[in-house]
Amino acid sequence: MRSTVQLQRPGGGGGEADGDGDSEPGVPCFCWWRSLPEYEAGAGLETPKAANTRTATARMRVVRELERLAAAASESIDELRHRLLTYKAGDLWFPAGGITKQDTDIPPVITLLLLGFAGVGKSSLVNLMYSVLGRSGFVPFAHTSSPAGKEGRTLNLEEHNVLRSMKSGFCVFDSPGLDYDHISEGFDEVSHWVEDGVRHRQLCHMSPSSSSSSFPSFPSTSTSTSSSAAAGNRFMRRRVNCAFVVANLSELHSSLASGHLQPLDATRQLFHHPSIRESCNDAPILILTHGDELTEDERIDTRVALCDYLGVAETSGVYDIPCLNEHGVHIDEFEPVTAYAVAEAVYRALVVADRCHPPKPGLKDWLLVALSWAMCALSAFFAFLSCFCSKLAKLNRDYQKKR
16 A cells, blocks of 8 residues: 655645646655655665565665655656756757767657557556646646557557647657567567657557458458558658657566566567667666556565566666556646656656767768669669660570571
8 A cells, every 4th residue: 555645845835736737845645665664664764674685775776766756756846847848859969979969960859659568558658748748727638549449559650749839849659559469560560660760640560450461350440540541641750769668567567476478578578679779779768557556565576576687777767657546547747756757757768869869961971872872773774784685685596596
């Protein structure tokens, strides 16, 4: 059971959220980790007493990271929201490699791609981003609008401006959930998205309504999907700059407990997918959902075990973000720790994206491209000439035989 604590900003008192949804001092947040043995109420963090020293140390690091988020939620959430609202592509760039910012190929809009298997909560995470970041005042909430099949699964790629701002410097793409029974096809689709770019309403080959024989067909969605795919070809193609891998913590816990490691292995393959590392030049951001379905010990132990299995640190680029609270409704900006975790995850992704922009092609690169095209044209001309001469020679031989 979660423990409710009061986080207060310096010099603040109690109060409720204002009409714009800003969190005021004294708003309760759920610090579930404070019931763990690593934490003593009123005394802070204690020395780990677990038999496995390595696991105990990892648990301690996670608890300290969660305490950092709780402290930052009461002090820096509005500042972080302001940074995201005023962000423009390239604002977080820093000099590296001996080139200037003007010589860097920075897109007009940074593209963040959500990846994960079916049912992990990618669309719910997008809705949560709308609630936390898209604070326009007159639009209370904005759910994802991607066409879905009979089971409510996303069928197309869907671009979202979670800030609801015409000046937004980034967008978030929601993607269809991958299928454990068709992992290779799903990873081929991921490679296509990351390497070739993504488009709003782009039809995915692995979606249930696609023409692939490997997936069942839903006639009720075929017409709307066809029109959506035709419309998708008219939208701008965007280069993926950073990826989120969303994982269901409750499902992974069941996988570890039962010894059926397919979800765990599939998550590791997705997290370490070569196309993501080559295109984004960094590991994706890991988002853990549905942790609120577990006990406190299960939640933290599964996070430690998963990060160890993936070979990443438990506290760097990993965020535990439940999309439902203990009442079964969507969490919004009135839970400060979750709101700050969402905002920081997006901000970290923008830092990664701005750090990985390639240099612009120079004169030498354009000359090489022109030379390669010229060589291709020349080779095609000689191939045509060779084929033409061969046919003439054959006709000549046939004519000589007839004589």
